Structures are given as structure tokens and as C-alpha cells.
Amino acid sequence: MPTKPSSENEDLIAQALQLASEGKRTDAEALFARAVVRSAEPFSLRAYGDFLEGDGRLAQALEMYRRAVDMAEQSGDEIAAAEALASLGNVLHTRGDLEGAEQMHRKALEINERLGRFEGMADAYGNLGNVLYTRGDLERAEQLQRQALEINARLGRLEGMADAYGNLGNVLYTRGDLEVAEEMHRRALEIDERLGRLEGVADDFGNLGNVLYTRGDLEGAEQMNRKALEINERLSRWEGIANSYGSLGNVLHTHGDLEEAEQMHRKALEINERLGRLEGMAISYGNLGNVLYTRGDSEGAEQMYRKALEIDEGLGKPEGMASDYGNLANVLYSQGDLDAAKQMYYKVLELSEGLSHLEGAAITHENLGSMLKAQGDEVGARHSWLRAVELYERMGVTHRAEKVRGRIVDAAEEESADP
Numbered sequence: 001m002p003t004k005p006s007s008e009n010e011d012l013i014a015q016a017l018q019l020a021s022e023g024k025r026t027d028a029e030a031l032f033a034r035a036v037v038r039s040a041e042p043f044s045l046r047a048y049g050d051f052l053e054g055d056g057r058l059a060q061a062l063e064m065y066r067r068a069v070d071m072a073e074q075s076g077d078e079i080a081a082a083e084a085l086a087s088l089g090n091v092l093h094t095r096g097d098l099e100g101a102e103q104m105h106r107k108a109l110e111i112n113e114r115l116g117r118f119e120g121m122a123d124a125y126g127n128l129g130n131v132l133y134t135r136g137d138l139e140r141a142e143q144l145q146r147q148a149l150e151i152n153a154r155l156g157r158l159e160g161m162a163d164a165y166g167n168l169g170n171v172l173y174t175r176g177d178l179e180v181a182e183e184m185h186r187r188a189l190e191i192d193e194r195l196g197r198l199e200g201v202a203d204d205f206g207n208l209g210n211v212l213y214t215r216g217d218l219e220g221a222e223q224m225n226r227k228a229l230e231i232n233e234r235l236s237r238w239e240g241i242a243n244s245y246g247s248l249g250n251v252l253h254t255h256g257d258l259e260e261a262e263q264m265h266r267k268a269l270e271i272n273e274r275l276g277r278l279e280g281m282a283i284s285y286g287n288l289g290n291v292l293y294t295r296g297d298s299e300g301a302e303q304m305y306r307k308a309l310e311i312d313e314g315l316g317k318p319e320g321m322a323s324d325y326g327n328l329a330n331v332l333y334s335q336g337d338l339d340a341a342k343q344m345y346y347k348v349l350e351l352s353e354g355l356s357h358l359e360g361a362a363i364t365h366e367n368l369g370s371m372l373k374a375q376g377d378e379v380g381a382r383h384s385w386l387r388a389v390e391l392y393e394r395m396g397v398t399h400r401a402e403k404v405r406g407r408i409v410d411a412a413e414e415e416s417a418d419p
Helices: 007-021 025-038 042-054 058-075 078-094 098-115 118-135 138-155 158-175 178-195 198-215 218-235 238-255 258-275 278-295 298-315 318-334 338-355 358-374 378-395 398-417
Strands: none
Touching (some): 007 042, 025 042, 042 078, 058 078, 098 118, 118 138, 118 158, 138 158, 158 178, 158 198, 178 198, 198 238, 218 238, 238 258, 258 278, 278 298, 298 318, 318 338, 358 378, 378 398
16 A cells, blocks of 8 residues: 655745745755654655755665665565666666666566556666666667657656657767757757756757757857756756766867866866766766877877776666777877777767767778778778768768868879879
């Protein structure tokens, strides 16, 4: 039987949530702690865990969620157990424990399916999809997000629909289907704005910023990411703040503002390290390596890339590993070790094509073509460049396609000019 919290605890939690929304987090925490001490039932424990998670104190949040699961299971409250398992799984995912996260979400799904609780099933499908997305299983991730969307749409559950649209957009973005990814993120944004759901709006702005950045619309990307950062800072959403810093750093890097780009990436890294967020740390290391590489510090860049690779290999995250191998290949190429660079580029292609990750494959073919040209392999270079053009055009990234076309033309003119 579900165990309802005492009315006094409900009042305390409601007051705490109100204070937290007003930015009075110290006063809010005092009320959360008082509620938990008075009656440590699943409702109060999970509410306090949500507060701690939002504050970036993930270890303490995990403790609250674990206690909530234990209390719910002891009292036979399956609904509370499923909800606490979902929260526990999300924090484990953030901290890089993908196996533990998947176990929690599958337990939550099993309970919700047994109870015929469709809202919980939709959440579980979405959460599992996010874990599989991180693991690089894009096909199954998409299937689960579509299942979540179908249930949420049938229930008329707008918040769940927005989450599913956003998650689907991320899968499609990784696959290189930028047009449909943008459509998904704009649908999510329209719902979140209508609901006044600021957390969702921030995520949507950040996701749209990534799509625009990949398309080459740096001004639009910067606007979106600054909007996301403003909301995340207002809400003290540390994971979101780190993501916004990283995305802005990439835009500033492309603009050529290396000093400010490095500051952004170091801020992102500091937050991710404090949160124990391994996936975010790997991304920050890779981004910092890119700045150092552009500055000509190939040794410093290599150190960053190897740190990123170590984390991504530990997480079993093929998308991250492909990016790390590609970055390391660029360093080896710049150092003149062309054979080692070529082997690394082929590793990237194997991973990217296995993921149907068009952007990663396109960038690698572009870089591989340049390296083969340097080795005197004109035919191989042309083949790689033409493949890069094909992939960029399929993604709708025309500015990159035109750039590679220019290289093909230049190489042909050089060849014809040779005696």
C-alpha cells in the first residue's frame, strides 16, 4: 500500500520547495532536514534528495534516494520505490555508473509495468534510453524514446512529451540528422515555454545551440547558449551551467577567442569535477585539448585528450572514444607520425560508422584526406574528401562541404600544374 507522508511533513516540504524557488536555499535545506528527521518516509527523503541533486551534492543525494528506496520497499510502497529508483538511477548515470543506472531504471520499469502505471513506464523508457544513448546504442535509445513519447502523448502529459522530444533530438543530432533534430528541440521548447518550465527551456536552448553550432551559425549558437546559461545560473543548475560553459567555449574557440574559450572550459571542468560527473569531465578535457592544440601546445593537448580517452573507455562511451581518437590522431599528424595518425583515424571511422555518427565520420574523412595528401596519396585523399563532402551534405552542413570541395579543387590544380 502507498504510504502517504504526514500532513505536517507535506507542509514542511511545500514550504521548503517555495523557499528554494525564491533562492533561499539555506532556509529551505533546514526545513527539508527537519522533515526527514521528523519522519523519514520515502516522500520526504526523495524531496530532500531532489534538492541536494539540484545543488550538485550528488553523494548526499544518493544517500537520500537509497534510504527512500529502502523505506519504500520495507513498507511495501511500490510506487514510491519506483520513483526513488528512477531518481537513484539518474544520479548514478550522472556520476558515470552506467551499469548501476541501468539496473535501477530496469527495476523501476518492472514495477511500473506490473502496476500498469503508464506515466512511470514512460519515465523509465526515457531514462533507459538516455543510458543507452551514453553507451552509444543509438538504435535502441531511439526506440525507447519513441515509446516514451507515444505513452506521454496518449496520456496528454506535456512535460513528458517535451522530455521525449528533447531526448529524441539528441539521438538524431548525434546521427547527423540536424533538420529533424532541430524540429524535435523546437517542439520541446514550445511545450516548455508554454508550461513555464524553466529547466526544460534551458535544456532546449542548449540543444538548439548545439545544432546551430554544427550548422555553422555561430551567432545563433552563442545566443542560444547564453540564454541557457542565464537560466541555469538563475536556477543554480550546476550540471546545466557546466554544459553551457562548454558549449559557449566551443563557439568562442571557433570565433578565435582562445583565452575566453579556455576560461569557459576550465569553469566547466571545475564544476564537473566537483559533481563527480565523469562524462562531463571527459568532454571538458577534450575541449581544453582543442584549445591547446589550436595554440600550438601539442604536448598539453595530448595530455588532455588522453585524460578524456581514459574516462570514455571506462564509461564504455564509443562516441566520446571516437572524438578522443580523432583528436589524438590530429596531434600525431602535427608531430609528423603519419602512420600512427592514419591508424587512429581508421579507428575513429570504425567507431563513428558503427554509431551512424555522420559528423564524426565526416570530420575524420576530411582530416584523413589532408594526411593522405601529405603522404602523396592523391587518390586516397580525393576519395576521403569526397566521402566527407557526401556526409556533410547529407547533414545539411553546407559550409563544411564547400570547404572540402575547395581542397579537392586546389589539389587537382596542383596535380595538373606538376610537370
